Amino acid sequence: MGRRIRNGMILVAAGLLGFGVACGGGGQDGGAPPALTQRSETAHLVYHAAPGDGVDEVWEESYIVWLQGALQVTPSGKLQYYKYRDRAHMVALTGKETNGWADTRGNLEFHTIWPKDNHESVHALVLNRLGFPAALFTEGMAVAHSVDLAQGWTSPRWNGEPVHSIAARVRRQGSLPSLDRMLESNGFRQYSDQFSYPLAGSFLRFLIDARGLDPLKSFFAASGYGDGSAAIRQAFQQAYGTSVDSAWADWLAFLDAQP
Numbered sequence: 589m590g591r592r593i594r595n596g597m598i599l600v601a602a603g604l605l606g607f608g609v610a611c612g613g614g615g616q617d618g619g620a621p622p623a624l625t626q627r628s629e630t631a632h633l634v635y636h637a638a639p640g641d642g643v644d645e646v647w648e649e650s651y652i653v654w655l656q657g658a659l660q661v662t663p664s665g666k667l668q669y670y671k672y673r674d675r676a677h678m679v680a681l682t683g684k685e686t687n688g689w690a691d692t693r694g695n696l697e698f699h700t701i702w703p704k705d706n707h708e709s710v711h712a713l714v715l716n717r718l719g720f721p722a723a724l725f726t727e728g729m730a731v732a733h734s735v736d737l738a739q740g741w742t743s744p745r746w747n748g749e750p751v752h753s754i755a756a757r758v759r760r761q762g763s764l765p766s767l768d769r770m771l772e773s774n775g776f777r778q779y780s781d782q783f784s785y786p787l788a789g790s791f792l793r794f795l796i797d798a799r800g801l802d803p804l805k806s807f808f809a810a811s812g813y814g815d816g817s818a819a820i821r822q823a824f825q826q827a828y829g830t831s832v833d834s835a836w837a838d839w840l841a842f843l844d845a846q847p
């Protein structure tokens with residue numbers, strides 16, 4: 589369907605929600621931007637949208653059921669899906685100029701302009717139950733679960749292309765950054781989302797497929813978004829019993845073996 593996967597964004601600073609405060613900004617036609625007054629629910633989600641707008645609730649509900657099974661976690665309540673008509677609507681109501689973001693307080697709230705979400709909702713669930721490690725792992729975790737079962741995509745894709753194919757191509761081109769440049773959040777954020785996110789998604793998908801969920805969960809629980817490389821390396825070593833450098837080397841070898 590050519591739907592672009594959004595530039596998934598996660599706010600670093602907590603407490604910036606400011607939901608519903610439009611700061612005097614007008615809508616496109618000069619009126620006030622419509623509030624998200626339409627509320628509906630499915631078994632695992634509550635949806636908030638403006639009149640005349642909405643979410644593909646059947647798709648989203650089945651995605652969240654799949655996601656909970658894939659991560660073997662149960663959230664503390666229903667996920668809260670805040671749907672905006674477009675970026676102008678998002679910025680008017682939240683002050684965030686982006687396509688989507690998840691609330692880092694772990695309250696299961698996420699905000700997006702898309703009628704189906706397989707990125708911010710992952711952040712929302714992971715923040716609620718598993719933790720908030722450095723960007724390589726936080727964004728990689730979201731992209732590693734960007735499947736679309738309705739389209740038969742059971743492995744993650746970025747803009748419609750399998751993430752392992754993207755990473756293998758970048759590797760062949762010799763432009764894959766070193767782990768040192770990607771490991772800390774500040775380093776990771778030096779790259780555009782369109783470049784770094786599918787690489788992170790491929791690495792996390794490989795890590796989960798090769799080593800399972802238990803060490804991943806231990807690592808997430810012991811980690812913070814602002815951790816320095818020494819702390820990340822130590823937490824990874826403790827969780828996995830091997831270094832992140834050797835896991836990264838294993839991933840590179842996996843990419844080299846891709847057709």
Ligand SMILES: [Zn+2]
Binds near residue numbers: 597598730
């Ligand atoms: Zn994201």
